[in-house]
Amino acid sequence: MTTAVEPPLGAVAAGPGAAVGAAVRPVGRTAVRRPRRRSRRFGLNACAVLVVLASVFPVYWMVSTSFLTNDRIRSAEPTFAPTSPTLRNYDRVLFGESQLPFLDALRNSLAVTLLCVAAALLLALLAAVALSRFAFRGRRGFVVVLLVVQMLPGEAMILSIYRLMDGWHLTNSVLGLGLVYLATVLPFTIWTLRGFVTGIPQELEEAAMVDGCSRVRAFRSVTLPLLWPGLVATGVFAFIQAWNEFVTALVLMNRPEHLTLPVWLRSFKQVHAGTDWGAIMAGSTLMTIPVIVLFLLVQGRMTAGLVSGAVKG
Numbered sequence: 001m002t003t004a005v006e007p008p009l010g011a012v013a014a015g016p017g018a019a020v021g022a023a024v025r026p027v028g029r030t031a032v033r034r035p036r037r038r039s040r041r042f043g044l045n046a047c048a049v050l051v052v053l054a055s056v057f058p059v060y061w062m063v064s065t066s067f068l069t070n071d072r073i074r075s076a077e078p079t080f081a082p083t084s085p086t087l088r089n090y091d092r093v094l095f096g097e098s099q100l101p102f103l104d105a106l107r108n109s110l111a112v113t114l115l116c117v118a119a120a121l122l123l124a125l126l127a128a129v130a131l132s133r134f135a136f137r138g139r140r141g142f143v144v145v146l147l148v149v150q151m152l153p154g155e156a157m158i159l160s161i162y163r164l165m166d167g168w169h170l171t172n173s174v175l176g177l178g179l180v181y182l183a184t185v186l187p188f189t190i191w192t193l194r195g196f197v198t199g200i201p202q203e204l205e206e207a208a209m210v211d212g213c214s215r216v217r218a219f220r221s222v223t224l225p226l227l228w229p230g231l232v233a234t235g236v237f238a239f240i241q242a243w244n245e246f247v248t249a250l251v252l253m254n255r256p257e258h259l260t261l262p263v264w265l266r267s268f269k270q271v272h273a274g275t276d277w278g279a280i281m282a283g284s285t286l287m288t289i290p291v292i293v294l295f296l297l298v299q300g301r302m303t304a305g306l307v308s309g310a311v312k313g
Contacts, residue, residue: 059288062281062284062285063281063285064079064080064081064082065277065278065281066089066090066278066281066282066284066285067082067085067086067087067089068082068085068086068089068278069086069088069278070276070277070278073277073278074277088278089278089279089281089282090282090286092276092278092279092282093279093282093283093286094286096279100256100257100259100264100267102264102283102286104257105259105260105261105264106261106290108174108253108258108259108260108261109243109260109261109262110290111174111178112174112177112178112181112242112249112260113181113239113242113243115174115175115178115182116178116181116182116185116238116242117185117235117238117239117242119178119182120182120185120186120189120238121189121231121234121235121238123182123186123189123190124186124189124190124192124193124234125193125227125231127190127193127194128190128193128194128196128197129197129219131143131190131194131197132194132197132198133197133202143191143194146187146190146191147187147191149187150187150188150191154184154247154248155247158247158248158251161180161248161251161252162251162252165179165180165252171252171253171254172252172253172254172255172258173258174258176252177248177249177252177253177260180248180252181242181245181248184241184242184245184248185238185241185242188234188237188238188241189234189238192230192233192234192237193227193230193231193234195230196227196229196230196231196234197223197227197230200223200226200227204222204223205218205219205222205223206218208221208222232298235298236294236295236298239291239294240291243261243290243291244262245260245262246262246263249262249263250263250266261283261287262287264283265280265283265284265287268280268283
């Protein structure tokens, strides 16, 4: 005769409770966490929308104001959307009798900015490769000097810059202003490109050199294609910095025929006639178009190029 052995009372009491607790607790925690995650995600999305609206609204206000008349602009009641837009402001900017036509100021700005960006990328690339690939005495000190120079305000050196450029007879010239912009942009471009060059493994060049390539050919065939996203990104930031510069251009370019676009906008602000805000907004809108076009042309290389370069590496 077989006698059934009953399990201990504690085991019977604990067994179903443990099973029920193990089955219920994760479900409860998951059910509590999901609303928290949704609320957190909603809060982050709302903050992102607010940041985007705060960033886009000044641009929208500039473009919207450029289609209003000066009477509507000076009125106490703000106009958020032009109900009866006008192109008179753009007509005064493009074909009006100001100190300098818009196209001439655009040509001066493009010449100075492109000269600055091309020279800055070339010199910064050489300096970044030297700082990342070669070990020499004073390398860390050179990097520290770059940071210190970047911290110095340009307005503190404007008098020395003017006396230097005037002594070299480079005032009111594209070359002189381009050299000053180059000295201003170069520390930032060197520092940025140094990070891109350091992120590319040196073993890729060494493997190409083992296959028979020289150092220059290995850099040109292996490293340079992976550096294109960094060059494009750095060039865009350097372009924007040189394109929007005002103080140095105001001091060095004091003749009407040599004005750049930021200084050219001052021609619509007169002491006796007041400020033509409609023309200023229209000129500012036209001034932003080259930067927007440049960014639209290179944004694919800045994003897809970074991903493809990482996969190739």
